[in-house]
Amino acid sequence: MNSLRKHRTAMGVAAAILVIALGPLAVDDTYTQGLIVNFGIDAVLALGLVLLVGYAGQFSLAQAAFAAIGAYGSAIGTVRLGWPPLVSMVVAAAVAALLVYAIGRPILRLRGHFLAMATLALGEILYLLLTNSEELGGSSGFGGIPPFSVFGLSFDDQRAQVYLVLVVLALGLWFAVRMKSSREGRALRALRINETVASAHGVDAARAKTKAFVLSAVFGSVAGSLYAHTMMYVNPAPFGVMHSVEILVVAVIGGVLSPWGPLVGAAVLTLIREASTSVIPGVLGEGAVGAGEEFTVGLLLVLVLVLMPEGVVGALGRLRARLLPARSVADPAPAQPSAPATAPSSARSPGRVRLQVSGLTKRFGGVVAVGDVDLVLHDSEILGVIGPNGAGKSTLINLLSGVLTPTEGRIEFDGEDVTRAPAHKVAAKGLARTFQTPVVFGGMSVLETVLVGTYTVGRAGIARSVIPTPGVLREERQLREAAEAALARCGLAHLADVEADQLSLGHQKVLEIARGLAGRPAVLLLDEPAAGLNRAEKQRMAALLRELRAEGIALLLVEHDMEMVMELVDRVHVLEFGKTLRVGTPDEVRSDPEVIRAYLGVDEDEDEEGAIRVDH
């Protein structure tokens, strides 16, 4: 399977090199060459958006503004400062990156249409600055920009420019393709689907989003530099907000989730532009130049959004998956947890205190969701947390995992104060969790989903992970092995290639545990893992939790299934209205009159067995 994939990749790279090397030789007329150059520049611009919108889920209408920084940066560098084109291009990209780095964090705090408005404003401000700058020629701009040259090689005729643009596009594609399946790429894609879950697996959301924004600005800037060196003239007109919208349309039509989408989107846009500037006027006369372009683009956008929201490439991918299905989700392969495939990350002395909580309180307005809770969680133990609906169990897990910040109290992890540590920092210390409603990442396979859980184990950043050095390849192999081992022990190995969102609820619950285990945690918090599972699945889950306990992991189990809780856990912590009602062994808790009253809502006398009954 792996060698087949390697073979296919090598063939793909060879085909791409052949097309880039020989394709331009077959195109003789300068008009078509100009079309290819425009197509390539649009595709590079849209690729930047794929990194930001498709991978990181952040919306931007500033792509043309970054292209303006590249174009004007190259123009100023070469014409005014006498720098070589490559230096001008790099400096312009660095300026775009720095600008985004400076404004990225505050802007990316905004979501949805607020973020779109902020990036739109950024684009508009830059456009107005350029239009009103006498120094830069105002709306007329300025010319005299030399063609791109590097190491004595000058790209001064149109065919050479085609080569230049195609090579840059190929490099951009290489980057985007590698990044998609890299550690950071997976983290971004997880973030796009659910920020809370990604953070709970160690992803620093603000940093990751800023990185994606910086990268998209660099792509935009490089495309702008290419534009300046091929047009040899710049003015503000092509860098207005409408061009940002157009590039977004290119990305959406092709499909923002795939690095190949911009190729399709840019090709479609080129064809539409071509039709409106030559085909339609050829039929209707000169007066019809440009007619129908905006209408056709708009119509196509609406059709794509309605019929194939993942764009043309996304729709083709779905079609391919339907025609060549991976192993079926209904595959009745045994879901028996296997023996541990890897040893736990470190030898833990049994019984050591891992988590210590004192006076933990969380208020939501007037509601005390968790009130003054003290709690200790040891290695090699399962602590059951039970309580009626609304008792504060999920809030407790959210507090322990850093998803929520306590109003009062203290949380120590391995003796270190983590009371106000954000989720990604708590995860990095070795705490994993699942969610009451399982969150799997659509668009990712089961294996990729679990690979997200290895984020805290890996080290490779974006720059490193796109360059396949032996160290990066070794790390990726190790992460893959850790993910496969976690899947195998949870009995999901046979579903590794299936799309995660195609799994049944029961499998999704188990998948969440596998994702947590892939990071080799010391503490695992489970929020109702057995809800929705059938009896056999519950038994398998209980067996898995026993195995994990035996390996030394500290487990906190929130669960409504009393049979499972009482048979499995070492101690039970009972919550009622956010407060601790009782802590004890299952036997102590089972027969506690207060617990019976709180849990069953009846007096002890009314309960025939005088104890919490378990549903069989």
Ligand SMILES: Nc1ncnc2c1ncn2[C@@H]1O[C@H](COP(=O)(O)OP(=O)(O)OP(=O)(O)O)[C@@H](O)[C@H]1O
């Ligand atoms: N984000 C929030 N904002 C306001 N109130 C909240 C929030 N989250 C939880 N609460 C309230 O805090 C209390 C505890 O909720 P929590 O979800 O922790 O209970 P639970 O024990 O997990 O319940 P269940 O068993 O139904 O999942 C409830 O009264 C709930 O309405």
